[in-house]
Amino acid sequence: MNRNEFLRCSALTVAGGMILPLMGCTSTSTGPGLQVDDPGLRQNWAGNYTYRAENLYEPATVEEVQQLVNRLGKQKALGSRHCFNNIADSPLNQISTRKLNRFLKLDAESGTATVQAGARYGDFAENLHQQGFALHNLASLPHITVAGACATATHGSGVTNGNLATSVRSLNLVKSDGELVTIDRNHPDFPAVVVGLGAFGVVTQLTLEVQPTFEVRQDVFVDLPLASATDHFDAIMSAGYSVSLFTDWQDKKVSEVWVKRRMDQHPEDLGDDFYGATAATENMHPIASLSNEAVSDQMGRPGPWYDRLPHFRMGFTPSAGRELQAEYFVPRDRAVEAILAVEAMREEIHPPLFITEIRTIAADEFWASPCYGRDSVAIHFTLKQEEAAVMALLPRIEAALAPFGVRPHWGKLFTIDAATLRQRYPRLEEFVALARTYDPGAKFRNAYLDERLFT
Template structure:
């Protein structure tokens, strides 16, 4: 094996030549039946590889034909599947370094946020935001535009400063914010290669108080939406779309920015007297601590805690993004479908996400509101209902979360993503032999 390196405009390229050995590194001889996290999808890839080094990833990418990276398996569709092989990044899961001068942290692509967040906090730093659960990998979350919440907080990929990508020819290239391809590749849907490490912006660590209010009248949401969603650093509304109210309001406030108390009543909702789970009847053992008790960012911004099954576990998920200016109209449109939505629903969540400039981000060039649906695991019935939800939200140029269930086709999405054609052209230039192509890209993007 021989490698050399050279500097090119916008990044570091490391050409790679494989040894030509017959047994490739990291082959899982008996991978068993591979399913995603929720168990609703069984992967069709014939082989699974678990490399332990970047060099092994390079060798695999060069030698294999059709292939796809596999992260924490939290996607609910076939975005991470391949007709050939899967390469899991679970062996690349370390926090590598903290650059105090440039305020960044570098982690391997297979690291889950919960794997390094506490250590990052102990060293005095924090990420700007986290998703609902810390169980997901950094590379997978960024590649699908996964997000947290907050009117001023962009999705998780907006924290990326640079990343290392193994291209289809085995070359390792570093792409940073100055690289012309950065806005396309950072939310790349797995179409460009396999990410091996990422460098993220950090800030001084902070603490968060989490306040829960029950039974917020829908009329308050209609009349005061922007004020309610701006009440904290991160705000979530949980609803089953019944009874004309929002079941729970989760307000997460930074202690260094919000010193004042919210009180026992909030726009008609009453403060909870004990920790709450978003889904009624489930144990609160798995949720992050509430009742206004301060705690570190990594233990309050997610809804769920590492080491426990997040949400319901046995579930399906869909999520749709509309412009924030249309939030109330969209909420009322879904509320009108309550009789059809509720029987299949575990819970819905409504959150805000700031606009960004990442081509395939659902919040591309528009401040957004996400309407999230956690469904019972009744997939035929859910898939039959999704087109009606999507048609109802179509007047708002709705965009789906790439890693969850949706039925909107590529032709329609092309109208809603101004840079989609440019994204496809660039992906084909990176991967002319379509090593990283799969059915998902055919149906949703190409």
């Protein structure tokens, strides 16, 4: 939009008493919703994907969301842009939840906290803690929105911890005709809509289960022999409330083991020798050669759950920064076989790899969740931004993990085709059928959903 168009649009909207459309006058002058022109928001967090949507809206109220959804054609909700693929894109419009970011209420009696969809975990976790409550788990970073995380079944770690969506008690959703509906655990569509990939509408708020707050100590051990990791896999992954293994698959070892233990359950020191790994002597980044500035505190120093469960601290760039990610879920009882299958590819994997992380996630009942119906182990790859090399490597990893019925993380890179996805996610066809009833005009469909689910 040039300067004249901008001024014309502004004048129109001020005169009409509407919220300012900053660009795209023709598409916004007849309705509400702030449309923004910030080049930084036109890419995902990693910068590997540029959104194709022509218009980006930032409604500040639920009513504005309803009016936008009703008025616009093709559209997709956008959270904090942390996915590595085109899942949050739309051929026409994106509806960002950046301004729907408030902590709405804590209900101590029912053990719930209600937040707006665009609230990032790091925005309200400390407040929750100060009021005496905690969420059950967090992802490696606190920078992501609650709705965006739940929509893709984002997870942390822990053999008894389900993914973040498992804490959802209910959500409010704007359907394609603008109707606002509440869907709670008693609603038959709940297991489809919560991990909804943005296919059912725009979530405006979520009510999450909370529990009394707790402290966590984080201990890191280095150089775990791979043989020890595979021989004692279950014991190692159960050694804490949340455990992560980091490896670059070189030298038959796991370079770091991060053990996060609740002080109210296992406050004791694990000593210096952990299944052959030795206790780190300072805070470690998962990629040992990188600065430890951004990581959450370790060395067994207790701290509140929100400051220990994520690997990275709010206010710092998480992970490696310029990177790509892929992640694959296998049944936990096949984890050792799967890990060895990947390890056999170590020479191929090494060149584009920064680091692999291995975590556990408890089974859940969400139709599109990678952990649907099975306790899982996630094998994650943080990769260099060498797209050609990465996209050549992923099908090879997917083939190696195919015998284990591997399911991909929806928000990361993968190449598994629609027919295979349908085999691997037993309720995916029902998911698609139900999404069609919520969105008969296919407003929320985009290239990602069309190619991978709706074919």
